[in-house]
Amino acid sequence: MPNIKIxxxxxxxxxSQKIADRLGLELGKVVTKKFSNQETxxxxxxxxxxxxxxxxxxGCGEINDNLMELLIMINACKIxxxxxxxxxxxxxxxxxxxxxxKGFFDIPVDNLYAEPAVLKWIKENxxxxxxxxxxxxxxxxxxxVTSIADRLNVDFALIHKERKKANEVDLxxxxxxxxxxCHATPGHIQLISAGATKVYAILTHGxxxxxxxxxxxxxxxxxxxxxxxxxxxxKMKHCPKIQVIDISMIxxxxxxxxxxxxxxxxxxxxxxx
Amino acid sequence: MxxxxxxxxxxxxxxxxxxxxLAKKITERLGVELGKSVVxxxxxxxxxxxxxxxxxxxxxxxxxTIPRDVNTAIMELLVMAYALKTSCAKNIIGVIxxxxxxxxxxxxxxxxxxxxxxxxxxAKAGLTHIITMDLHQKEIQGFFSFPVDNLRASPxxxxxxxxxxxxxxxxxxxxxxxxxxxxxxxxxxxLRLGLAVIHGEAQCxxxxxADGRHSPPCVRNTTGHTGLELPSGxxxxxxxxxELPIMMAKEKPPITVVGxxxxxxxxxxxxIIDDVGDFVAAAEILKERGAYKIYIMATHGLLSAxxxxxxxxxxxxxxxxxxxxxxxxQKLQCPKIKTVDVSMIxxxxxxxxxxxxxxxxxxxxxxxxx
Numbered sequence: 001m002p003n004i005k006i007x008x009x010x011x012x013x014x015x016s017q018k019i020a021d022r023l024g025l026e027l028g029k030v031v032t033k034k035f036s037n038q039e040t041x042x043x044x045x046x047x048x049x050x051x052x053x054x055x056x057x058x059g060c061g062e063i064n065d066n067l068m069e070l071l072i073m074i075n076a077c078k079i080x081x082x083x084x085x086x087x088x089x090x091x092x093x094x095x096x097x098x099x100x101x102k103g104f105f106d107i108p109v110d111n112l113y114a115e116p117a118v119l120k121w122i123k124e125n126x127x128x129x130x131x132x133x134x135x136x137x138x139x140x141x142x143x144x145v146t147s148i149a150d151r152l153n154v155d156f157a158l159i160h161k162e163r164k165k166a167n168e169v170d171l172x173x174x175x176x177x178x179x180x181x182c183h184a185t186p187g188h189i190q191l192i193s194a195g196a197t198k199v200y201a202i203l204t205h206g207x208x209x210x211x212x213x214x215x216x217x218x219x220x221x222x223x224x225x226x227x228x229x230x231x232x233x234x235k236m237k238h239c240p241k242i243q244v245i246d247i248s249m250i251x252x253x254x255x256x257x258x259x260x261x262x263x264x265x266x267x268x269x270x271x272x273x
Numbered sequence: 274m275x276x277x278x279x280x281x282x283x284x285x286x287x288x289x290x291x292x293x294x295l296a297k298k299i300t301e302r303l304g305v306e307l308g309k310s311v312v313x314x315x316x317x318x319x320x321x322x323x324x325x326x327x328x329x330x331x332x333x334x335x336x337x338t339i340p341r342d343v344n345t346a347i348m349e350l351l352v353m354a355y356a357l358k359t360s361c362a363k364n365i366i367g368v369i370x371x372x373x374x375x376x377x378x379x380x381x382x383x384x385x386x387x388x389x390x391x392x393x394x395x396a397k398a399g400l401t402h403i404i405t406m407d408l409h410q411k412e413i414q415g416f417f418s419f420p421v422d423n424l425r426a427s428p429x430x431x432x433x434x435x436x437x438x439x440x441x442x443x444x445x446x447x448x449x450x451x452x453x454x455x456x457x458x459x460x461x462x463x464l465r466l467g468l469a470v471i472h473g474e475a476q477c478x479x480x481x482x483a484d485g486r487h488s489p490p491c492v493r494n495t496t497g498h499t500g501l502e503l504p505s506g507x508x509x510x511x512x513x514x515x516e517l518p519i520m521m522a523k524e525k526p527p528i529t530v531v532g533x534x535x536x537x538x539x540x541x542x543x544x545i546i547d548d549v550g551d552f553v554a555a556a557e558i559l560k561e562r563g564a565y566k567i568y569i570m571a572t573h574g575l576l577s578a579x580x581x582x583x584x585x586x587x588x589x590x591x592x593x594x595x596x597x598x599x600x601x602x603q604k605l606q607c608p609k610i611k612t613v614d615v616s617m618i619x620x621x622x623x624x625x626x627x628x629x630x631x632x633x634x635x636x637x638x639x640x641x642x643x
Contacts, residue, residue, distance in 0.1 A: 035577075043382055062344075063319050072385045072387055072390065079385060210316040
């Protein structure tokens with residue numbers, strides 16, 4: 001593809017490489033380092049004049065450092081006469097302090113959904129998915145849960161409200177300290193004792209800070225499934241219950257479509273190959 | 274006619290205790306309480322700021338010192354400024370004694386002028402005025418769309434020299450590189466002392482990297498043409514006959530001291546002391562040339578990496594910095610580091626701005642080059 005360049009920030013180089021591989025491109029050369037006084041320094045290593053630039057940086061780890069790095073990279077590309085600069089931010093930081101909403105930005109925002117990838121994973125990895133129940137750990141997730149339940153044609157539940165026999169699949173947006181998910185553990189124990197055979201937790205962004213990992217290890221989940229918006233290798237070493245859904249193809253396809261000026265809404269309900 | 278002024282509040286946007294020391298000193302001098310707010314890092318490293326009192330219609334001063342974790346400190350400042358703006362504060366004035374990213378104020382190859390980016394971000398977050406001290410380049414004031422007061426630490430450092438260095442009249446002010454010569458000269462004039470300049474190979478070639486001349490790099494093909502070239506393989510020469518003059522590589526003489534330091538106290542003057550390699554090399558050469566004592570006066574003591582250890586092992590006798598940047602840890606490691614308190618001038622600036630008085634008194638005796 002002509003006139004397109006993809007750069008990776010230092011937050012999630014693995015995902016950026018996967019995205020670039022899917023698009024058949026090399027990642028652009030960029031040097032990101034810190035001076036001895038901890039100031040971030042970014043130098044773009046190739047010409048971006050007139051190019052359509054995509055910068056992949058996730059809001060994870062040291063969020064403020066990664067955010068600053070992203071801003072500096074965007075600024076550097078603009079000053080170097082890039083024709084258009086798009087930031088690809090799989091996990092958007094500070095989203096829980098204000099609701100992330102299109103109305104907050106003056107520039108175009110494409111908010112993609114992990115839902116199609118999650119549905120695909122459920123169908124491929126949970127043997128008796130037709131008999132499962134989608135559970136929301138709190139009232140706020142009801143909309144998300146019903147959407148998935150409808151597509152799978154199964155029932156749904158809210159914790160503390162209903163108990164039913166069969167597999168339980170828990171869905172949430174962010175697992176941070178796993179407080180919500182694991183507070184529901186007494187609920188899970190109720191689910192197990194009420195006849196649920198297995199409990200899976202499926203989350204889009206696996207932040208897992210603080211005591212999250214030990215809480216998961218002590219809880220009775222069959223598996224905790226997250227997407228790779230945030231690097232998970234380290235955490236998987238400490239917690240064998242974590243499994244990862246790769247969403248690089250969704251992002252790669254979104255990049256390809258926006259670069260070619262095509263519609264992105266296909267991705268809201270389909271997982272590209 | 275005295276119009277009843279609404280009050281002012283002073284907040285500190287730092288989350289760590291070491292950084293709030295300066296804010297405490299300033300509020301003590303002003304005789305006010307520090308505003309109630311909570312600034313902390315959540316478990317996922319997001320910054321969270323909670324302002325616990327009403328700020329509607331008030332003038333707010335946010336004091337922010339920049340510790341090692343620069344980006345977090347910037348984010349804390351931005352979040353607090355925005356929180357105050359959306360709570361209808363009338364004016365939000367940032368007191369940022371050491372302004373971060375001030376060394377990245379020039380275009381380097383394909384870099385970003387981070388200082389300008391930071392200025393835009395601060396303006397967008399709601400700041401309406403900034404008080405800072407000894408900006409690395411005075412032209413940074415031009416990046417901002419609102420007033421910037423660039424205070425000077427030199428009166429304090431000069432007072433330290435006069436009071437704490439015995440027989441300072443036998444001293445000579447030294448600039449560690451030609452770029453620092455202007456500042457050194459202004460000190461020398463005020464103290465009525467001589468001036469020396471260190472020049473040579475050991476100086477970092479930051480000035481070479483500062484412009485965009487190296488982009489894109491010239492590819493030499495085998496015919497040995499000079500000037501404008503295309504990558505080999507494409508033999509079109511759209512501009513035959515254009516020959517740009519060859520850029521001669523800069524060659525520096527070995528490190529040398531211009532000026533006589535024999536039998537004198539050498540006082541090296543600079544605005545920021547961060548990586549001390551240059552200072553240590555300068556101290557070596559000054560010792561060789563006969564200086565019997567070596568002092569370093571710097572406004573902002575960043576002292577990164579293993580600076581304390583290098584200073585301890587070097588020929589430097591004392592390093593004097595102000596308390597714009599917290600450096601307690603470095604002081605513990607190296608007793609040669611001394612601190613000068615500048616909270617007085619910051620408190621005075623806050624008072625004058627709030628009362629709408631002139632700041633000219635704070636800038637008397639400051640020369641153009643300082």
